[in-house]
Amino acid sequence: MYQTVGHEGISYIAKATELPLHIQYIKGKPLHLDIDYEMKVGDEVEDLYSLLKSVKAKENIEGVSCGAIWSEYQKNRLEHVCERLDLEPICYLWGSDQSQLLSEMLGTPDFDIILVKVACIGLNLSDLGQNLKVLEPKLRLNHQKFGINLCGEGGEYETFVTRCKMSNFYKHDIVIVKSRKLSIGINGQANDSSLAPVGYLKMDELKLE
Template identity: 35%
Template sequence: MKLAALISGGKDSIFALYTMKKQGHEITHLLTMMPEREDSYMFHHPNVHLTAMQAELMNIPQITGKTKGEKEKELKDLQNLISKVKGKVDGVVTGALYSNYQKERIDTIAKKLGLKSEAPLWNIDLVKYWELLLENKFEIIITAVAAEGLDEKWLGRKIDKNAVKELIEISKKNKINIAGEGGEFETFVLDCPLFSKKIEIVEARKDWKGNSGVYLIECARTVPKQESIYK
């Protein structure tokens, strides 16, 4: 099938795209919503502008849409964005894991537009999911945290096996979703097999308020994978 992938820059949307490509489907477009508020119900906010860099590294055209991030109204904005690929693709791909709120709404929009809705990660075992991400050499950092047990030290942290173990332990104590789908944290993909180069952070800052914070990437560049200095 020819598919358009909804991407936010985070691990779930990029890995869903990667999974569909591995299954032999063609990803012809990337679709990204640009929320104007940080607490959007549906869409990531931190560093979403850098999806343009990811799109370039995957050599896939990107179409963006703006939304004020207001509940339900943003769904109309999403429908307007997806409608731009109607007639060009057979369906849309999302990185939904367990969120019925997200999946049901995208399914409804896709059905209205006569498109299939593909969620290849739906109901995946979350521990196995992290194993797959690391095995497939996804380089992921935390870009926002908003849950008990996740402090400022997590902002900008690269996820490795030790970090996953810590997330599992925090989950046992504080009942968080270890994939962050409940808003506990957000991520950004710096490298994966789909990228021709990797993204290197040149300048970033942490913005911490109360019990939550974001890691804002203010300057980034692409570098050949073997030359990156990012550790």
């Protein structure tokens, strides 16, 4: 249900947007794995319910935004939680044409988006930290050759937004001062596969400009 790569930058997104940040540790596990969710004690979705219930009591919120494009698994869980809390789920990208969406995001000077995780054929550790605008031709070629999802919706890659001037959303840019490229292994063994290496960018030091 949740993406953890890049979490060390979340507090900087809060500072860049000058919005309040509410954090809760995930204690549950993915117990109910069907596409349609049913409430189950101890499931990780109940941590989201608990957090949003707390936020609703503290902040004047009416809805929750979700960046899902095709993932019914995540969308259904958010909708389930929102219905229980009388909140509106805002899935503004749902069903978008992903080729067009990628072009829109990368065709504006308002965004800088970097790659923080790779997990598919055609991408490798050298791509980590690269701007998606630079990688767009490679993504489109890999989509044609191997059928990877252009927007990474299947987990092919994960991103982090360092600059977002659209509607002055980020009041500051986020700068990565120090980072490391780490390989993710299976059962504790490093994954050095040149075909489809899996790795992520650990952002050790960030600052605002």
